[in-house]
Amino acid sequence: MGGTAIVKALDKVIAKGRKIAAHLLEAADTDIEFKDGKFSIAGTDRSIPFAQIALTAYVPHNYPLDKLEPGLNENAFYDPANFTFPAGTYICEVEVDPGTGQVRIDRWTAVDDxxxxxxxMIVEGQVHGGLAQGIGQALLEGCVYDQETGQLLTASYMDYAMPRADDLPSFTVATTCTPCTHNPLGVKGCGEAGAIGAPPALISAICDATGARDIAMPASPHRVWQAMQQPKAA
Amino acid sequence: MHPFELHKAASAGDAAALIVGKADGKYLAGGQSLIAAMKLRLNAPSDLIDLAAASDLKGIKSDGKTVTIGAMTTHADVAASADVQKAIPALAALAGDIGDRQIRNVGTIGGALANNDPAADYPAAVLGLGATVHTNKRAIHADEFFRGMYETALESGELITAVSFPVPQRAAYLKFKNPASRFAIIGVLAAQTPAGARVAVTGGGSGVFRVADMERALAANWSAAAITHVKVPASGLSSDLHGSAEYRAHLVGVLAQRAVAAAA
Incomplete structure (x- = not known):
């Protein structure tokens, strides 16, 4: 959403820049085009770079002050026409120690659109962060309250298991691209993907490995071991 | 943290003299448990006797039959010691997996034993290897030293000076870690010592203990198969949010078999 709002605000900046360029080039603003960072008279090689337009806007010596305020400062609002629909597939391979219920993540592949x-680089970082959070939720993290007193038992990181680097595998992360059809950048949300896809992939893998039908999160070694003591699902 | 007086001891003798007459004096070794407890106001000594400068409390000696470790030797130094790695590799490995790097650089064997946290690793090593705790007053064998959760045979003012470990024929320590604190939910040290087979368990809740049934079976036949039938009762073990007593009892069996198999 931020990206498209920026695009719309920039459209207004460029529109004003055309008027300033038209004044400096002594042409009609309909004859001015903006391309490759320069404002030029269409069909000619007479042009002015963006930086000079910006300077002129703030140091308006040669400027149509009677028609145009100085400055290059625009607001735009963007309300998306619809949600975007990022999608993806995650595959997780785990090893479960049958003696202890300990789960080790062997491999993880995440492909998102x-x-x-x-x-x-930032998008890959977003996915890594989301995966760490999703794995933390599925495998490690949980607030536990004493049933009788309401006292929070997981009151520090000595009891609340935050994921650490050695809890996680190296991730294989890739993307496919189906541009969004209703914003000018064709972008979709990516920040939550890892946290959404990771828990089901991980719990499904643990269930597949142990024959359990379901395991409540976090799938601590104790919980996984208890699930393995039940008769296997048919 | 409540206010306290800090005294710096230059030697073991100096420390023992400094603690005399204090309202509630405690020796400060690595502080990895004591300082944390004081910050939470769970412990409020009137005086701390800092042992950091007492060089006669540091150092590792090995004569092939016995490894003697000074009370103020850090976990990192025990783990890195060529002498310990050669004579009792299980002990070096145990020390190298206590807490984290920062803790290992400051925490000490003397402090760990005097504190006797029910989930600590060193008590399993000392009890499992049949070591002797030397103090400024006497020598206390492992079987007499541990008295329960946070309780030891140490008298008021008594200072651990060193721990001597008889070199075992073979030994291994396996720890199943709490995913959050990385303390032992259950830790088992199995050793074939000059005094016989020994199996020590930490993490059970009320302090380190031996499993006599396993020791008897292993004395006849050192193998994982020899102890698969030995079940530790859940009734003596604790239940908490990381595991039930039944789970802990199960883990003792699993880890003991794996430790026996791992002990070369």
Whole structure:
């Protein structure tokens, strides 16, 4: 959403920049085009770079002050026409120690479709972070209250198991691209993907490994071991 | 933390003298348990006798039959010691997996034993290897040293100076870690010592204990198969949010078999 709002605000900036360029180039603003960072008279090689337009806007010596305020400062609002629909597939392979119920994640592959990607490094980081949170929820984290007193028992990290680097495997992360059809950037949300896809992938893998039908989160070694003591699902 | 007086001891003798006459004096070793307890106001000594400068309490000696470790030797130093790695590799490995790197650089064997946390690793090593705790007053064998959760045979003012471990024929320690604190939910040290087979368990809740039935079976036949039938009763073990007593009892069996198999 932020990206498209920025695009719309920039559209207004460029529109104003055209008027400033038209004044400096002594042409009609309908004859001005903006391309590759320059405002130019269409069909000619007379052009002015964006930086000079911006300078002129704030140091308006040669400027149509009677028609245009100085400055290059625009607001835009964006209310999306619809949700975006990022999608993905996660595959998780686990090893469960039958003697203790300990789960070790052997491999993890995450493929997501976020539409067009503006910054691939940040997007990969978003997925890594989401995976850590989702795995934390499924495997480690949980608030526990004493049933009789209401006292919080998991009151520090000595009892509340935050995921650490050695709890997690190296992730294989990839993307496919189906651009979103209703915003100019063709982008989709990516920040929550890891946290949404990870818990079901992990719990499904543990159930597959143990024959349990379901295991409540977090799938602590104690819980997994208890599930394995039940008769297996048919 | 409540206010306290800090005294710096230059030696073991100095420390023992400094603690005399204090309203509620405690020796400060690595502080990894004591300082944390004081911050939570669970412990409020009037005086701390800091042992950091007492160089006669540090050091590791090995003569092939016995490894002697000074009370103020850090876990990191025990883990890295070529002498310990050669004579009792299980002990070096145990020390190298206590807490985390920061804790191992500061925590000490003397402090760990005097504190006797029911989930600590060193008590399993000392009891499982049949070691002797040396103090400024006497020598206390492992079988007499541990008296229950946070309780030891140490008298008021008594200072641990060193721990001597008879070199075992073979030994291994396995710890099943609490996923949050990485303390032992259950930890088992199995050893074939000059005094016979020994199996020590930590994490059960009321302090480290031996499993006589396993020791008897292992004396006849050192193998995991020899102890598969031995069940530890759940009734003596604790239940908490990380595991029920039944789970702990089960883990004792699993870890003991694996430790016996791992002991070369």
């Amino acid at each position: 976020f539409g067009n990607i503006v910054n691939p």
